[in-house]
Amino acid sequence: MTDSLIIRGLSLARGGKRVLDQIDINIEPGRITAVLGPNGAGKSSLVMGIAGALPLLDGSVCLGEQSLTGMSAERIRRAGVAAVPEGHLVFAGLSVLDNLKAAGNLLSNAELANALEEVFEVFPELAQCRTQAAQTLSGGQQQMVALAHALMARPRFILVDEMSLGLAPVIVKRLEGVIELLAQNGTGILLIEQFTQVALRLADYVYVMNQGRVVLEGDPQRFNDDPQALQRAYLAHANQEDQT
Incomplete structure (x- = not known):
């Protein structure tokens, strides 16, 4: 796993409250790693902590x-x-074009041209509306632009938070194809996803978080074989509170 993105003992706080506690996660190149969990589990904080948008209390x-x-x-x-x-x-x-140029502002002119060409190959829909203001796009098109922002950095790993939130099923299916394509091309994906069916369909490995901790992990088949395992993990904290 020498080329993996490795998170060890990651803890952080928001608003003075500890929201992540000793998180251990591996994200491997060319594989899709999904993180599931109820609202408030700390999934978005995990993305922000890994990406450097929030300071860590502990961990690496x-x-x-x-x-x-x-x-x-x-x-x-x-x-x-x-x-x-x-x-x-x-x-x-x-x-759309200026959005992508802004996202690629650290690239040389040649690198920028190549990155734009690659992005428009992934999202030909965006090439067709490249002169259109982003605020006039549909929610699905805006999510494509958001993903394209990340691709302009030509990353080895992409952290995608709630990709399908608020989108029509046909758009979600389109984006699923993009995520699979990126993984096939060697990019490691961390996918935070509200729809468990989408996550289990795409993922090579799954972590389940609750109350800032990883409470369960395994291959997607584990959860497909035992659908109640996920429900038990989601309800674990509630059950603990009931017993206090």
Whole structure:
């Protein structure tokens, strides 16, 4: 796993409250790693912590032999780890093309041209509306732009938070194909997903979080064979509270 993104003992707080506690996760190149869990489990905080958008209380983030711990979000992105935050975040007033150019502002002219060509190959829909303002796009198109933002960094790993949130099933299916294509081309994917069916269909490995901890992990087949295992993991904290 020398080329993997390795998270060990990751803990962080938000608003003075500890929201992640000793998280251990491996994200391997060319594989899709899904993280499931109820609302408030800390999944988005995990993405932000790995990406350098939130400071860590403890733990480490390493890309192979390179430590990313304590680096700024920009340096982590340069190192090859790009995040796609929840909410279809785009530069609303800019055109699709200018959104992508802004995301690739650290690239040379030649690299920028190549990155744009690669992105438009992945998302030909965006090539067709490249001069259109991002704020006029549909939610699905905006999520494509958000994913394209990350791809402009030509990352080795992408952290995708709630890819399918608020999107029509046909768009979700389209984005599933993109995620699978990226993994087939060697990119490691961390996928935070609200729909368990989508996650289990795509993932090579699954972690389940509850109350800031990993409470269960395994191959997707484990959860397909025992559907109640996931429900028990989701309800674990509630049951503990009932017993106090």
